[in-house]
Amino acid sequence: MDLDTTRSADPRLGVVHRVGTGLLGLVLAGFGATSLFVRLPLFDTRGEVVAGLTTNGALGFLSVAIGSLLLCATVVGGTYSSTVSTLVGAGFIASGLVNLFLMDTAHNILAFSMPNVLFSLVVGIALLTVGMYGRFTGGLPEDNPYRRHRERRRRLRAPAGAAR
Template structure:
């Protein structure tokens, strides 16, 4: 099983990063929904919001996804940890899939290259925040600190 640091000192910063991404996605989704409300769900017109191309389906999905990320960032337990890991993978996979169909009729979410790049960046940031925002008992965190600072570990690292 993978090792995730427990009670990392920078955890509040990671939660703010994840919440900021969630807020951006939520604002993008609400603005995009307002702009594309009369259009067909998977329309491929040139609707741009906050520098990203969108349609009604992508905007509605962004509202839901942004709200979920904000909820995850606001929780103190490990819910945010798992949500950020999952969201990071979802963003990365979605951006790669959408990049592969960018210039085809299969681009049903109306992605552009800027949307792909932003999705990849958000995926990497969310994956990074998910790696360091795990919460656990203070005993586990102290055991990890002792293991990292043990003299045998220091000499083997050289």
């Protein structure tokens, strides 16, 4: 059976990637912008509370940068949005776990507190979910771009003379 290449892939896939990535990007960019408008010290380890989370100038700048990256991925869409969401989500989970151990030390340069750790883990899980939607399952429809990519790789790896 040949795939119809003139028809676009499942439109729900792109909508989930774009909407999820865009909403989380807006939240992060908004939090970072609010932090930067307060003009907090750059690497203050205690920070100030903004929107229920402790922050400093470095965390504000980092939030704006990552939020902007997610918004750019929203505009591009497709597999780029999915990949960026997955990678940034994994980064958020790693950041939450690392900052959990750095909270009460002098190395807490992002002024993390327990609400920040929980926020980081929740956003990481949400981004991973959005990024992996439609990628990692066995029942993908035939027009799913990830299924087509897997089948193409499987055919290339198959030994010569093997049944397809």
